[in-house]
Amino acid sequence: MSAVKLDGKATAAKIKADLTTRVAALKERGIMPGLGTILVGDDPGSQIYVAGKHRDCAEVGIASIRVDLPATATQAEVESAIDELNASPECTGYIVQLPLPKHLDTMALLERMDPAKDADGLHPVNLGRLVHMVDAPLPCTPHGIVLLLQEYDVPIKGAEVVVVGRGITVGRSLGLLLTRRSENATVTLCHTGTQDLAAHTRMADIVVAAAGVPELIKADMIKPGAAVLDVGVSRVEGKIAGDVSPEVEEVAGFLTPNPGGVGPMTRALLLSNVVEAAERL
Ligand SMILES: Nc1nc(=O)c2c([nH]1)NC[C@@H]1CN(c3ccc(C(=O)N[C@@H](CCC(=O)O)C(=O)O)cc3)C=[N+]21
Known part of the structure; x- marks a missing residue:
């Protein structure tokens, strides 16, 4: 088996095309x-x-x-x-x-x-608005991840999502986003204090790896057919090292390339926040 590529670069290009019109x-x-x-x-x-x-x-x-x-x-x-x-x-x-x-x-x-x-979307007031589930600029990487899943019709409603990493910019914010009524996922937020990480990830329909630990997620930690999103941006000898091992490709149903996955989406959603803020003026 070979995972469907969640093409962040191509999806970001579509978002940017829409933004270009709105900027004009x-x-x-x-x-x-x-x-x-x-x-x-x-x-x-x-x-x-x-x-x-x-x-x-x-x-x-x-x-x-x-x-x-x-x-x-x-x-x-x-x-x-x-x-x-x-x-x-x-x-x-x-x-x-x-x-x-x-x-x-x-x-x-x-x-x-x-x-x-x-x-x-990282100002405490805006994160507070996200906690309260009222309109606010959304953190770019979590927002990009949700849009990328939607683009490929990966079901979010009712899905078991395991997020690995509790940082503010990705993990913690993504948990808030995915548990809104409009997304309705069930989210488990794992971190360095998690006793048995693999036991959690193996149950997940969607795994988001945002720990910043190169190749933390191995093939035997993934349920066959699950969607896997690699947020890792560590650098090893100048090259990007994701949080997901390459052999996960053989087990996952959907996988983000890295580079070309979550990174370009993050950048597109940053532009989107800028355009939305200007549209509110
Ligand atoms: N206030 C703040 N906001 C951020 O959004 C923020 C930040 N600080 N600090 C650092 C992280 C990291 N980050 C990335 C964004 C895009 C790519 C990206 O587009 N990467 C390309 C590859 C680029 C390359 O080759 O180096 C890709 O994945 O295809 C990577 C990393 C945003 N961050």
Whole structure:
């Protein structure tokens, strides 16, 4: 058996085509959407992601504003970059690239952002709205995962979903999204404290691997026919190492390539948050 490829790159291209039309309509109304990025430090992975986001913006007609600060930037310096983007009319949405250097207080910086300009959906007010199940910008990777499953008609309603990893940007937020009435999945959130991970994943119709541990998910941990989504972006010798072992392909019913799976969806949903924020203006 060989899994159906959940093609994130192709699905992201469709989303971007729709966004291109909506950006053009916004410009006709005199609204120019603009994405800001704040990057602190010179982590090569982060540099690549941020560069990719600016390329995506150009592709759909969104302006972009790039703020790069040295790894030694102080809390006050990052705060003033945030204040500037909060005040800038050219910036309709922005992100602070994570993780930040350890000397910075991430939570204080996220809280300082204008929630209406939060393109990542990670501001505590917006995550709180998600907990309350009221309208808010959604975290990009979880939203991308849901849309990718829907694109391939993988049933979500009633599905047993095991999410591996409890980070805010993916695992924990995805659990909130999938348990809304509109998705109605049953979600088990596994993490490093889980006693028997394989016992959980083997029961799952959908496994989302977002632990950041290369090849954590092996073929014998997957129920035949299950959908497997690989969120891992570890780097081993410069190459992307996902959380899913290659032999899972033989057991899974659906599998995201990595690269070309969840990553491009994340980027497309970031653009979508920027466009939606501009449409609310
Ligand atoms: N505030 C914040 N928001 C983020 O969304 C965020 C972040 N911080 N910090 C880091 C992670 C990681 N992330 C990726 C997005 C796209 C790809 C992506 O498109 N990857 C390509 C491959 C790119 C390559 O070759 O390196 C792919 O999967 O096909 C990867 C990783 C967003 N993140």
